[in-house]
Structures are given as structure tokens and as C-alpha cells.
Amino acid sequence: MTSPAQKRIPLWFLLSLCVGATTWLYVHQILIPWADARALQGGDLKVQMGDLYSPWVGTRELLLHRRNPYGQEVSHEIQRVFYGRAIQQTYGEPGVDVVNEQRFAYPVYAVFLLAPTVFADFAQVQSWAPFALALLTAIGVLLGLDILHLLSWKMAIASVLFTLSSPQIVQGLRLEQLALVVGCLLAAGLWCVKKGHLVAAGVLLAFSTIKPQMSLLPLAWFILWAACEWRTRWRLLAGFGVTMAALVGAGELLLPGWLSYFFAGLAAYRRYFPTTSHLRLLLGDRLGIAVSTSIVICLLAFGWRNRKVAGDSRRFTLVVATFLMATLLTFPLFTPFNQALLILPALLLVSEWATLPRLSRLTFIAIVTWPWITSAGLLLLRPPLNPASQVALLPAFLASFVPLLLPLLLFSRRQIAGVRVDEDAVTG
Numbered sequence: 001m002t003s004p005a006q007k008r009i010p011l012w013f014l015l016s017l018c019v020g021a022t023t024w025l026y027v028h029q030i031l032i033p034w035a036d037a038r039a040l041q042g043g044d045l046k047v048q049m050g051d052l053y054s055p056w057v058g059t060r061e062l063l064l065h066r067r068n069p070y071g072q073e074v075s076h077e078i079q080r081v082f083y084g085r086a087i088q089q090t091y092g093e094p095g096v097d098v099v100n101e102q103r104f105a106y107p108v109y110a111v112f113l114l115a116p117t118v119f120a121d122f123a124q125v126q127s128w129a130p131f132a133l134a135l136l137t138a139i140g141v142l143l144g145l146d147i148l149h150l151l152s153w154k155m156a157i158a159s160v161l162f163t164l165s166s167p168q169i170v171q172g173l174r175l176e177q178l179a180l181v182v183g184c185l186l187a188a189g190l191w192c193v194k195k196g197h198l199v200a201a202g203v204l205l206a207f208s209t210i211k212p213q214m215s216l217l218p219l220a221w222f223i224l225w226a227a228c229e230w231r232t233r234w235r236l237l238a239g240f241g242v243t244m245a246a247l248v249g250a251g252e253l254l255l256p257g258w259l260s261y262f263f264a265g266l267a268a269y270r271r272y273f274p275t276t277s278h279l280r281l282l283l284g285d286r287l288g289i290a291v292s293t294s295i296v297i298c299l300l301a302f303g304w305r306n307r308k309v310a311g312d313s314r315r316f317t318l319v320v321a322t323f324l325m326a327t328l329l330t331f332p333l334f335t336p337f338n339q340a341l342l343i344l345p346a347l348l349l350v351s352e353w354a355t356l357p358r359l360s361r362l363t364f365i366a367i368v369t370w371p372w373i374t375s376a377g378l379l380l381l382r383p384p385l386n387p388a389s390q391v392a393l394l395p396a397f398l399a400s401f402v403p404l405l406l407p408l409l410l411f412s413r414r415q416i417a418g419v420r421v422d423e424d425a426v427t428g
Contacts, residue, residue: 010154012154012155012158013154013157013158015158016157016158016159016161016162016165017161018372019161019162019165019372020161020164020165022165022372022375022376022379023164023165023170023371023372023375025375025379026375026376026378026379026395027170027174029379030375030378030379030385030392031170031174031392032174033385034385034387034392035048035174035392036048037386037387038387038388045082045083046081046082046083046084047081047082048082049081049082049122049126050126050129050174050175050176051175051176051177051178052125052126052129052175052176052177052178053078053081053082053102053122053126054078054102054103054104054105055104055106055110055111055114055178056114056117056118056122056125057069057074057077057078057104057122058070058074058078058104058106058111059110059111059114059115059117059118060118061074061077062108062111062254062255063111063115063118063254064118066254068255068261069104069108069111069255070103070104070258070261070262070264070265071261074104075087075101075102075103075104078102078103078104079101079102082102083099087099087101089101089272091271091272098271098272098274099272100272100273101268101272101273103265103268103269103272104265105265105266105269106178106210106211106262107209107210107212107247107251107258107262108251108254108255108258108261108262109210109247109248109250109251110178110210111251111254112247112250113178113181113207113210126176129176130173130174130176133172133173133176133177133180133181134164134173136180136181136183136184137163137164137169137172137173137180137183137184137340137343138160138163138164139184139187139188140183140184140187140188140340140343141156141159141160141163141343141347142156142160143187143188143190143191144187144343144344144347145159145347146191147187147190147191147194147317147344148317148347148348148351149351150347150350150351159347159350162368163343165371165372166371166399167336167371167395167396167399168336168337168338168339168340168342168396168399168402169337169340171335171336171337171396172336172337172340175337177337178210178211179211179214179337179338179340180337180340181210182208182210182211182214182215182340183214183340183341183343184340185204185205185207185208185215186204186205186208186214186215186218186324186341187343187344188204189201189202189204189205189208189222190317190320190344192204193222193236193311193312193316194311194312194316194317195312196311196312198226198233198235198236198239198311199235199236199238199239200239201222201236201239201240202235202236202237202238202239202240202241202242202243203239203240203243205218205219205222205236205240206239206240206243206244206247207243207247209244209247213331213332213333214327214331214333214338214341216327216331217296217299217323217324217326217327217330217331218320218323218324218327218341219240220300220303220323221303221319221320221323222236222240223237223240224300224303224304224307225303225306225307225309225311225316225319228307228308229307229308233311275332275333275334275335276288276332276334277292277329277330277331277332277333277334278328278329278334278400278403278404279291279292279295279329279330280292280332281334282404292329292330293330295326295329295330296326296330299322299323299326302319302322303319303323306319317344317348318348320344321344321345321348321410322345322407324341324342324344324345325341325342325345325403325406325407325410326407327341328341328342328403329403329404329407334400336396336399336400339399339402339403342402342403342406345406345407345410346406348410349364349406349409349410349413352410352413355413356409356412356413357412359412360409360412360413363405363409364409366398367398367401367402367405370395370397370398371395371396371398371399372395374394374395374397375395377394378391378392378394378395
């Protein structure tokens with residue numbers, strides 16, 4: 001007999017097709033032309049190359065010419081493409097805008113992921129990079145569905161289209177952001193743990209450190225979980241440790257002393273591209289840092305309490321989702337594309353739809369449908385979109401609230417289904 005949930009899937013499937021088509025039209029007819037005009041309006045930016053250009057140039061120069069990707073010469077080469085000149089600036093001068101210096105700002109072993117692209121022209125890389133990133137994001141969604149036992153072809157297509165049509169992922173695809181790669185690697189690492197492939201999980205988690213600010217907290221949970229049951233889970237630590245040693249060691253062979261260059265680059269990055277966390281933006285720097293620190297401490301205590309849960313249990317997935325959500329709240333990851341980390345928590349919420357109160361359901365529906373409705377409105381009304389206007393960003397208006405709202409929605413689910421969740425924690 002077909003369940004009500006299964007009957008609703010065709011409706012979601014059709015809606016997802018409409019959402020995907022609407023988003024594609026909005027991005028190509030409104031967002032990209034507006035963003036390009038706005039980026040060039042100030043006169044500093046000569047051409048918008050996206051976020052992939054700097055790591056690609058750094059990779060090419062290191063692997064082909066043995067040049068330091070963190071060095072001033074390579075940085076100036078990148079800047080001349082973006083701005084037509086090398087950037088020389090003093091930070092903190094009153095009345096002077098700080099320019100994004102577009103430096104190579106990744107651990108040096110990130111070049112191993114980009115190595116296959118160094119012999120291609122960047123125009124070629126730029127043409128297929130969004131498709132590769134979309135594929136990796138789709139794989140992350142499919143792995144999440146499989147982890148939650150929701151995988152069917154209709155659910156898969158609907159979930160992938162809704163995800164790829166979200167403003168957060170659209171931004172990541174448009175900018176060609178490696179954050180989408182990290183999201184996929186973390187999802188794949190979790191899937192491998194659920195399937196008992198602990199060595200593979202460790203390898204994938206090690207590669208996720210190409211953006212350590214995104215992977216640090218989830219890694220803390222995986223390492224804590226494996227270390228507390230060493231006899232049965234040592235393979236995860238072995239896979240992670242050996243891979244990290246190989247990556248760091250190979251990086252040292254390519255560029256001796258790269259760690260000092262990397263940390264110096266991070267210090268500069270915080271000055272020329274200042275970012276913040278959601279909590280610091282909401283509460284201010286001092287209170288935001290204090291609350292973030294408290295959340296991390298409580299999170300580690302939560303992980304310690306759940307250290308014995310089985311890797312294939314639903315409770316384990318809940319803990320990982322909690323660490324992912326906390327990462328978005330407490331780390332300087334305010335830029336929407338970092339919300340690739342929230343794909344699993346969002347799917348977890350969908351899997352528990354029947355346990356959500358009415359208000360939580362309506363809130364989630366509003367978050368999901370707002371970008372589509374506003375995109376359709378912009379396509380129909382065609383308001384004037386001059387670079388100074390923010391109207392083109394209307395579909396992304398709610399994106400900044402998602403990291404704050406999603407934990408509350410999951411918390412409301414736990415309150416209603418508290419007995420069942422606690423039982424899962426015990427049996428896990």
C-alpha cells in the first residue's frame with residue numbers, strides 16, 4: 001500500500017523541476033548580469049574571475065614552475081588579472097576601503113586536488129567547474145539521502161534540484177567555491193562510517209581539511225568517536241592520520257616551510273577579507289565570541305556523552321548534523337555558500353517531518369519556497385536592476401537566517417519526539 005508520504009513525492013518532484021527551471025532563468029537573466037555590473041562599478045575590479053582562479057594559479061605555479069603560491073610575485077600576478085595592477089595597501093587607514101587581495105589562501109596540499117587542471121587553460125577550467133561542483137553537491141545530497149534511508153529516484157531528483165536551486169549553492173556554483181567540495185567530502189566521510197568503511201572515511205576526512213574552518217568541528221567529533229573505542233574504530237584514525245601525514249609531508253617536499261607561509265597568509269586574509277560568524281554578527285564581537293565558545297564546549301560535552309553510539313545508528317547522524325550546524329554558527333563562515341554544510345541537517349529535518357509542529361513546518365516551507373517565489377516575481381516584473389540596488393538579491397534574503405533557524409527547527413522536533421530520540425541514543 002502506498003503511504004501518504006510516497007504519494008506526495010510526485011508533487012515535490014514536479015515542484016523541484018519548476019524550481020530548477022526558475023532558478024536557472026533567474027541566475028542567467030538577472031543575478032549574473034547584476035553581479036558583474038556591480039563588481040565592476042567601483043572601478044577597482046577589472047574582471048571577475050571567481051574564487052577558483054587564485055587556487056588554480058597557485059597550483060599551476062607550484063607544480064609547473066616551483067614558485068611559492070603564497071609569495072608576493074604570484075599574488076601580484078593574480079591581482080593584475082583581477083584589478084589590472086598589483087595591490088599595495090595599508091590596513092586600517094580611516095576612509096580607505098580595503099581591497100580583497102585574492103591571494104592563495106589554502107593549505108598547500110590543496111594543489112593535489114587541483115593538479116589535473118594545471119595543463120588546461122583557465123577559460124576551460126572555468127567553463128566546466130560549475131558542472132563538476134554541481135555533480136559533487138548532488139553526490140553529497142544522494143549520500144545524505146542514503147544515510148537517512150530516504151533514497152528513491154523521485155526523492156533523489158527532487159532533493160538534488162531543490163538543493164542546487166538554493167541561493168547558497170547557487171552562489172557557490174557561480175563563484176566556483178571549493179566549499180562545495182568540502183561539503184561533499186564530509187558527507188562521503190559520514191557515509192563511509194555508516195557503511196563500515198573506516199579507512200576510506202579517514203582518507204576523505206583528511207582531504208576535507210583543505211578548508212579547515214569548515215571541517216575542524218566535524219573532525220573533532222569523528223576523532224573523539226574513534227578514539228573512545230580504539231579497538232574497533234582504529235582504522236578511521238589510521239586512515240586519517242596516514243593521509244594527513246602524507247599530505248603535509250608531500251606539501252613540505254614541494255614547498256619547504258609551507259606552514260609558516262600558510263599561517264602568515266591567514267593573518268593577512270583576516271585583514272583584507274574580514275568575515276565573521278552568525279553569532280558575532282547577531283550579538284556583537286565580545287558576546288558573540290563568549291557564546292560561541294560556550295557552544296563549542298557544550299558541543300564537545302555532547303559528543304563525549306554520545307561517544308559510544310554505533311556508527312550506523314541514527315543517533316550518530318544526529319550528532320554529526322549537530323556539529324555541522326554548530327560550525328556555521330560559531331566559526332567565521334557567514335558567506336552563504338558555506339551552508340553546504342547544512343545539507344545533511346536539512347535532510348534530517350525532512351526525514352522527521354511527521355514529528356515537526358505546525359509552526360516549524362511552515363517556517364521550513366517558507367525558507368525553501370521564498371527563493372523560488374521571489375525569483376519568479378523578478379522574472380515576471382523585471383524591475384530596473386541598477387548596480388546600486390539590492391533587489392536582485394531578494395531571493396537570498398532568508399539565506400542568512402538559515403543557520404540560526406535550522407537548529408531551532410530540529411530542537412522543536414526533538415521536543416515532540418523526545419522519548420523516541422532518547423531511546424535511539426540508548427540503543428545506538
